[in-house]
Amino acid sequence: MTIELTRPTTALFDSWAAAVAEFGGEHIDGSGMTAPTSGDHETLDALIAKAEVISDTSVPAPDGRVHNDLYWITDAGEVVGFVSLRHELNDWLRRFGGHIGYAVRPTRRRQGYARAGLALALERSRELGLDQVMLTCDDDNAGSFRTIEGAGGELEDVIDAAEQGHPSVRRYWIAL
Numbered sequence: 001m002t003i004e005l006t007r008p009t010t011a012l013f014d015s016w017a018a019a020v021a022e023f024g025g026e027h028i029d030g031s032g033m034t035a036p037t038s039g040d041h042e043t044l045d046a047l048i049a050k051a052e053v054i055s056d057t058s059v060p061a062p063d064g065r066v067h068n069d070l071y072w073i074t075d076a077g078e079v080v081g082f083v084s085l086r087h088e089l090n091d092w093l094r095r096f097g098g099h100i101g102y103a104v105r106p107t108r109r110r111q112g113y114a115r116a117g118l119a120l121a122l123e124r125s126r127e128l129g130l131d132q133v134m135l136t137c138d139d140d141n142a143g144s145f146r147t148i149e150g151a152g153g154e155l156e157d158v159i160d161a162a163e164q165g166h167p168s169v170r171r172y173w174i175a176l
Contacts, residue, residue, distance in 0.1 A: 001075050001076070001112070001116070002075060002076045003073065003074070003075050003080075003113065003116040003117070003120070004073075004074050004075075004120070005071035005072070005073060005074075005083060005117065005120045005121065005124065006071060006072045006073075006074045006079075007051065007069075007070070007071060007072075008032075008044065008047050008048045008051050008070055008071075008072060009048070010041075010044060010045075010048070012072065012074070012077065012079055013041065013044055015074075015077070015078050015079040016039065016044060016072065016079045017039030017040070017044075018039070018079075018105075019039075019072075019079040019080070019081070019082075019105040020033075020037050020038070020039035020043075021039050022105045022106045022107060023037060023103075023105070023106070025037055025038070028082055028103050029082070029084075029101045029102060029103040030070075030081070030082035030083045030084040030100075030101040030102040030103050031047075031070075031082040031084070031103065032047055032050060032051060032054075032068075032070040032082075032084060033047060047070070050070075051069075051070040054067060054068045054070070055067060055068060055069045055070070057087070064090070065090070066086050066087055066088050066089070066090055066093065067086070067087040067088070068084055068085065068086045068087065069084075069085045069087075069124065070082075070083075070084055070085075071083040071084075071085070071120075071121070071124075073102070073104065073113055073116070073117035073120075075108075075113070079105070080104060080105055080108040080113045081102060081103055081104035081105060081108065081113050081114065081117050082101075082102060082103050083100065083101070083102045083117050083118075083120070083121045084100065084101040084102070085099065085100055085121050085124055085125060085128075086098070086099045086100070086101075087099075087128055087130075089134060093134075094134070095159070096136060096161060096164050096166075096169060097136060098133070098134035098135045098136045098171070098172075099125065099130065099133035099134050099135065100118065100121045100122075100125070100133055100135050101135075102114060102117050102118060102121065104117070109143065110143070114143070114144070114147045115147055115150060115151070118135075118147055118148070118151050119151065122151065122174065122176060125176055126176050130176055131175070131176055132173050132174060132175050132176055133173070133174050133176065134156075134171060134172065134173055135148050135153060135171075135172045135174065136169050136170060136171050136172070137169070137170055137172075138161075138166050138167065138168070138169060138170075139158050139167060139168035139169060139170050140167065140168075145170055145172075148170075148172045148174070149172070151174055152174045152175065153172035153173065153174050154172060154173050154174070154175075155170060155171070155172055156171045156172060156173055157170075157171055158170050158171075159171065
């Protein structure tokens with residue numbers, strides 16, 4: 001495996017579109033896209049433009065958001081997942097989203113990609129100067145909370161997230 005974090009690019013359109021299709025139009029954590037998701041050229045062009053704007057720390061983050069680096073988890077040029085690395089937390093992220101969001105396409109789960117993608121995101125977090133990061137996951141997502149705990153995540157609490165359409169959310173901190 002040659003796992004990397006790759007910025008969104010039209011060069012990987014076919015692989016990205018196939019990955020997006022596996023989620024069936026649903027929200028994809030860490031993708032930077034809002035449901036319903038679509039793997040077409042227009043959507044990718046908009047995503048690339050959005051990724052450039054929200055990562056540019058030389059200007060204020062747009063629309064009350066925080067600066068955010070969007071990546072694809074790639075293995076030998078295949079898009080296998082998504083990572084969103086927020087540079088700081090606002091109130092909503094502190095409650096529900098955390099610094100890092102990620103997802104692995106369904107056909108590539110349970111192969112170590114979430115663990116590897118998270119490890120790379122933690123490296124990037126250190127490069128940004130963060131000394132700790134928050135991650136969240138649904139309380140019933142055993143694969144995700146095991147990945148977070150395996151990366152050193154310490155459970156802060158489990159909160160009710162019904163207002164966000166989730167039963168309960170686990171909130172973790174990882175010291176860097």
